[in-house]
Amino acid sequence: MAELITYRDAVKRAIAQEMRRDDSVYLIGEDVGDAGGVFKATKGLLDEFGPVRVRDTPISEEAILGAAMGAAMTGLRPIAEIMFSDFLATCWDLVAVEMAKTRYMTDGQVTLPLVIRTANGGGLRFGAQHSQAVENWAMAVPGLKVVAPSNPHDLIGLFAAAVRDDDPVLFFEQKSLYPTKGHVEEGEIVEELGTAKIVRSGTDVTIVALASMVRRAEQAADELAEQGISAEVIDLRSLVPLDATTIIESVVKTSRLVTVEENPRLCGWGSEVVSLVAEEAFWHLDGPLTRVTTPHIPLPSADALEDEVLPSVQRIVDGCVKAVS
Amino acid sequence: MVQARFPEPVSDELLDIEDKTRLELYRQVVRLRRFEERAYRLFMDGLVKGTSHLSLGMEAIAAGVATAMREDDYTFCTYRGHAHTLARGVPMDAVMGELLGRQSGVCGGKGGSMHLTSVEHGVMGSYAIIGAHLVIANGAAWSASERGTGQVTVAFFGDGATNIGAFHEALNFAKVWELPIVFVCENNLWMEYTPIDSVTAVEHPAADRASAYGLESIIVDGNDPDAVYDVASRAIGRARSGGGPSMIEAKTYRHGGHSRADPGTYRPEEEVEAWKARDPLGYRDRLLALGMDEAELVAIEDEADADIDAASEAAKAAPLPDLEAAYTNVWADGGWSWRN
Numbered sequence: 001m002a003e004l005i006t007y008r009d010a011v012k013r014a015i016a017q018e019m020r021r022d023d024s025v026y027l028i029g030e031d032v033g034d035a036g037g038v039f040k041a042t043k044g045l046l047d048e049f050g051p052v053r054v055r056d057t058p059i060s061e062e063a064i065l066g067a068a069m070g071a072a073m074t075g076l077r078p079i080a081e082i083m084f085s086d087f088l089a090t091c092w093d094l095v096a097v098e099m100a101k102t103r104y105m106t107d108g109q110v111t112l113p114l115v116i117r118t119a120n121g122g123g124l125r126f127g128a129q130h131s132q133a134v135e136n137w138a139m140a141v142p143g144l145k146v147v148a149p150s151n152p153h154d155l156i157g158l159f160a161a162a163v164r165d166d167d168p169v170l171f172f173e174q175k176s177l178y179p180t181k182g183h184v185e186e187g188e189i190v191e192e193l194g195t196a197k198i199v200r201s202g203t204d205v206t207i208v209a210l211a212s213m214v215r216r217a218e219q220a221a222d223e224l225a226e227q228g229i230s231a232e233v234i235d236l237r238s239l240v241p242l243d244a245t246t247i248i249e250s251v252v253k254t255s256r257l258v259t260v261e262e263n264p265r266l267c268g269w270g271s272e273v274v275s276l277v278a279e280e281a282f283w284h285l286d287g288p289l290t291r292v293t294t295p296h297i298p299l300p301s302a303d304a305l306e307d308e309v310l311p312s313v314q315r316i317v318d319g320c321v322k323a324v325s
Numbered sequence: 326m327v328q329a330r331f332p333e334p335v336s337d338e339l340l341d342i343e344d345k346t347r348l349e350l351y352r353q354v355v356r357l358r359r360f361e362e363r364a365y366r367l368f369m370d371g372l373v374k375g376t377s378h379l380s381l382g383m384e385a386i387a388a389g390v391a392t393a394m395r396e397d398d399y400t401f402c403t404y405r406g407h408a409h410t411l412a413r414g415v416p417m418d419a420v421m422g423e424l425l426g427r428q429s430g431v432c433g434g435k436g437g438s439m440h441l442t443s444v445e446h447g448v449m450g451s452y453a454i455i456g457a458h459l460v461i462a463n464g465a466a467w468s469a470s471e472r473g474t475g476q477v478t479v480a481f482f483g484d485g486a487t488n489i490g491a492f493h494e495a496l497n498f499a500k501v502w503e504l505p506i507v508f509v510c511e512n513n514l515w516m517e518y519t520p521i522d523s524v525t526a527v528e529h530p531a532a533d534r535a536s537a538y539g540l541e542s543i544i545v546d547g548n549d550p551d552a553v554y555d556v557a558s559r560a561i562g563r564a565r566s567g568g569g570p571s572m573i574e575a576k577t578y579r580h581g582g583h584s585r586a587d588p589g590t591y592r593p594e595e596e597v598e599a600w601k602a603r604d605p606l607g608y609r610d611r612l613l614a615l616g617m618d619e620a621e622l623v624a625i626e627d628e629a630d631a632d633i634d635a636a637s638e639a640a641k642a643a644p645l646p647d648l649e650a651a652y653t654n655v656w657a658d659g660g661w662s663w664r665n
């Protein structure tokens with residue numbers, strides 16, 4: 001029996017699923033306990049698991065991630081919340097220079113089974129310092145796994161996989177998705193990292209999207225269908241590991257590629273996908289490789305302005321039309 | 326010109342420490358000294374590549390603290406970490422092999438002088454970003470207390486680290502969570518090329534801040550192995566019995582420069598001379614004055630000489646890493662693949 005739940009409640013269910021299964025899983029972060037998180041995604045976990053395993057921290061992002069890292073190397077499997085992904089900049093040393101490199105530098109002596117979960121992206125009119133989509137920052141650093149689910153079911157399954165994974169995983173919860181709903185079956189859900197999903201099949205153009213952009217890509221596909229263009233939509237789900245095979249196979253079939261990214265343009269994850277396709281599927285292409293992104297600007301706050309710059313259904317449609325014509 | 330800062334007078338208090346422990350402290354200091362002298366020579370010979378940061382003159386701190394630790398306790402240290410790594414019992418040849426970029430190195434040549442790690446000895450890493458390992462060390466302490474193992478974590482760091490944010494986050498966090506951790510500041514009066522007191526708002530950069538955060542805090546003569554051992558034993562004991570975190574600020578001095586071939590000439594000559602006169606190896610005289618058998622001390626020295634010769638020769642003779650090693654251990658599955 002499938003139940004209709006929000007992305008927000010999926011977060012709680014995912015954490016609870018893993019904390020029930022494994023006593024070494026702990027959740028720490030600012031306001032994660034009694035308050036249930038600023039997005040209320042962890043509400044109720046304190047009641048079930050108590051203040052030792054669900055623990056509030058000071059506003060000390062380096063100390064939060066340091067605690068997670070030191071604990072992970074000595075036998076726990078911590079989940080650390082960084083309230084907004086923008087705040088990763090205050091503790092980027094821990095993420096990019098400590099966690100990402102320690103296994104390699106020690107030639108495998110240190111294992112870091114930890115998850116950093118964080119609310120990412122725009123759409124809530126929070127302005128430039130609480131709205132960034134920063135998955136591509138993490139993608140640029142060897143040693144980090146990077147996951148960004150688009151719906152409640154995938155969130156639970158990928159979160160479980162992230163907790164069970166023995167490497168550091170950055171788990172981006174797209175904050176504009178918290179109130180959105182999806183069907184989730186009962187029982188334990190576990191998926192595999194590094195697996196993209198074809199959420200709609202088509203023959204004329206491949207649209208690769210992530211997190212909040214997946215739903216928009218599907219809406220664009222509906223509109224394109226009315227114009228007689230058949231779009232295949234791939235939900236990438238994780239940037240590292242990257243499911244290159246699913247992308248290449250789809251482009252071999254459709255001969256055209258459009259990426260849809262919430263991040264600002266330069267060095268967004270789509271540029272990596274585009275270069276991969278250019279190198280490995282070039283002779284199958286029939287149209288320009290096209291990226292739809294937020295322009296290379298900080299995000300504005302006013303709703304009219306934010307809506308103007310985030311990739312809209314119309315811009316995705318236009319991008320696909322350009323790619324196929 | 327920088328104002329010279331001189332060591333405090335030596336304390337004439339004789340601590341109650343067993344002979345056996347004193348011999349172990351001496352053994353540690355001698356071995357660390359021999360290792361660092363040789364590392365410097367091999368750096369000048371071009372065999373140690375990149376960089377190296379020596380603890381010449383500061384050996385009593387690693388020696389005293391490590392001697393007070395339990396075998397399964399954790400240490401976290403900095404890029405200046407040869408001494409702390411050796412003091413926990415990591416063999417000289419594995420450390421020397423790492424400095425020379427050999428397969429025999431403790432990290433297979435992938436870490437280098439600044440990242441010595443030996444998890445099987447509780448040496449949880451040497452970190453080269455100032456302050457970062459202090460917050461990481463908290464995590465190991467947290468985990469030990471959750472797992473109920475009684476393990477204590479020790480984090481060594483320099484005076485310069487006391488002005489970075491992670492230091493302050495670490496101290497507050499350790500106190501609020503009452504973690505079984507001992508922070509050990511090796512205050513050698515200099516950061517790289519700038520004196521710590523010229524950029525610090527308080528007199529005792531580590532101890533004054535730690536007191537403000539509610540940690541037990543003590544300043545000690547870092548060139549006296551007995552004194553370091555004594556305060557470390559107490560701080561570690563307190564942490565182990567649930568008494569929470571402490572700060573030890575050990576006053577010391579580096580005999581050489583900051584790193585590589587730096588001669589350290591930016592320091593006033595009379596300052597350098599005064600501190601060299603307080604060499605931790607002066608401990609030998611104390612042991613003799615206490616009536617210990619000189620032959621035992623000589624045996625310790627001879628053993629250290631033989632070991633450092635053997636370790637250097639072994640490292641020089643060791644093979645370079647297989648080139649394949651560049652592509653291993655990015656991930657827990659052993660590989661480096663980011664795609665299918």
Ligand SMILES: Cc1ncc(C[n+]2csc(CCOP(=O)(O)OP(=O)(O)O)c2C)c(N)n1
Pocket residue numbers: 405453454455482483484485486487511513515516517583
């Ligand atoms: C965050 C950061 N800033 C600067 C440096 C460069 N750096 C390396 S060692 C050093 C001096 C540190 O002095 P101190 O903490 O007193 O330690 P010591 O080297 O004397 O042991 C500096 C500035 C660094 N590694 N990390």
